[in-house]
Amino acid sequence: MKILVAVDGSPYTQKALAFLTEAPSMFIEGNELLLLHVSTGLPVNVTRHVSKEIVDGYYAEEGAKVLDPAKAFLSGKGVAGYGVKLRRGHAPEAIVAAAKECGAGMIVMGTHGHGMFGRALMGSVATKVVAESTVPVLLVK
Numbered sequence: 001m002k003i004l005v006a007v008d009g010s011p012y013t014q015k016a017l018a019f020l021t022e023a024p025s026m027f028i029e030g031n032e033l034l035l036l037h038v039s040t041g042l043p044v045n046v047t048r049h050v051s052k053e054i055v056d057g058y059y060a061e062e063g064a065k066v067l068d069p070a071k072a073f074l075s076g077k078g079v080a081g082y083g084v085k086l087r088r089g090h091a092p093e094a095i096v097a098a099a100k101e102c103g104a105g106m107i108v109m110g111t112h113g114h115g116m117f118g119r120a121l122m123g124s125v126a127t128k129v130v131a132e133s134t135v136p137v138l139l140v141k
Contacts, residue, residue, distance in 0.1 A: 001030065001031050001032075001104075001105035001106060002031075002032045002033075002034055002102055002103055002104040002105055002106075003020075003031060003032065003033050003104065003105070003107075003108055004034045004036055004095070004099045004102065004106070004107045004108070005020065005033060005035050005036065005107075005108045005109075006036050006038070006091075006095050006108070006125075007035050007037050007067065007070045008066060008091075008125075009037075009065065009069065009070075010110060010112075011110075012109075012110025012112055012141075013066075013110045014069075014073065014110070015110050015140050015141070016108055016109060016110035016140040017070060017074065018073075019108075019140045020033070021073075021074070021077040032083065033074075033079070033081075033082035033083070034082065034098075034104065035071070035083070035084045035085070036086075036094075036095060036098050037066045037067050037087070038086075038087045038094040038095060039062050039063060039086065039088050040089075040090075041089055042055065042058070059088060060086070067084055067086075083102075085098060085102075091125045092129050092132060093128075095109075095125070096132045096134075099133060099135055100134070104135055105135055105136075106135055106137070106138060107129060107135060107138070108137075108138045108140065109125070109126050109129065109138070109139055109140070110139075110140050110141075111124070111139045111140065111141050112124075112126075112141075126139050
């Protein structure tokens with residue numbers, strides 16, 4: 001089964017990765033990890049004034065800031081052979097779309113655990129992913 005792990009560089013991502021590495025059943029033969037980072041798109045008034053190479057470089061640098069610590073953590077736990085994917089856009093939609101595209105059987109995310117009041121005020125990527133996903137979503141708090 002492919003397990004898509006949404007990473008955002010937060011301590012909650014670290015908790016999700018720690019949970020996965022401490023759960024040997026997640027690493028049974030045949031399971032694959034795919035780390036996904038979604039960057040918020042740059043405003044059009046910025047992208048129209050710079051080259052595609054500069055924009056792509058910006059996204060690559062921003063993605064590396066988030067993915068490199070996650071890759072280092074997995075490496076430190078002896079986990080190898082995972083995929084990495086960068087997307088741009090609105091995080092919940094991009095996570096669900098990436099899960100569909102790669103055929104993921106599960107999405108794993110860290111969550112802040114704001115509760116109902118916090119979600120009502122500011123929304124929640126995790127809440128939206130749970131609502132829109134057609135595959136199971138494991139939230140790690």
